[in-house]
Amino acid sequence: MLLARRSIAVQRPIEYAPIRRLNRTLVSFAEDACWMQFRFRKEHIQRLRRALGVPDVVVLPNRSKDDGDEALLIFLHRLSRPSRLTDVKETFGREETQLSRIFL
Template identity: 45%
Template sequence: MEDQLELAILAGASDEDMEELILHNVVGVENSSKPIEPVFDFDNIIDEQFYVNNFRFTKKDLRRLRHVLRIPQKIVTETRNTVDGQLALCILLKRLSYPNRLIDLESFFNYESQSLSQIITATANFIMENHGHLLDNLSAHQWLDRNRYQLYALSIRNMGGAVPNCWGFIDGTVRQNLSAKYPSRRLLLWAQESALCQISIYFMP
């Protein structure tokens, strides 16, 4: 149970989530009021606005995103449970699209908080292990030159950005560590070793 509690803490579980996890492991208490069927069904929901509202991508783009990220047919968690790769990506995106507690996602996906935490961690780890190197040296990308830096920075500034040379960021919270290892200075805030909630604020060199 200690490993499960550690994962829940790293995933940002609330006191309510932790209490339910402890009760489930110690006395086998489960919430019998949970719906039998989940709210989300990727194969049957066709409303594009539903996908944009919940995941910030259209259904077509979610399929494309899974393809380009090379997410496998099945994601395997550390407890050897498997979940459909497309569903795992949606769970991760739903968690990151808004400050959702794990318990808030239970009825949406019909998974318990513990399982959701493991799925999110496994999916984020897969993405970082296979594609994290793309952030190591931003100057190595042909599509990212000074003109694009300036275009992105201007767009952010026009939308109310606080500084004129910030050209990109990923939202989130946690503790601060400043790194100037690469041409674009990066402000990194880490939630956990897997960088699930890594925040990067990029400034023009």
């Protein structure tokens, strides 16, 4: 009698590399870096935030909460030059999905 052997595929959970979450605020950027990254000086970014009425905490459509300063910096970074979300990911340490939600 022949016994048929079944191969059982074991599904292992996909392991992703952890994303480093960098809390990048305006204070963490040097004056020259602000100009190169965002095309604004630090003082102008603060004035822009007040003029636009960006709150301290931004609530996104998926109900996640983010810092208002960081959301504005991500927005300005995306507008300042053509870049992909992977480029912005390296600067701010966030996943592409989070970055696209903040940008919209």
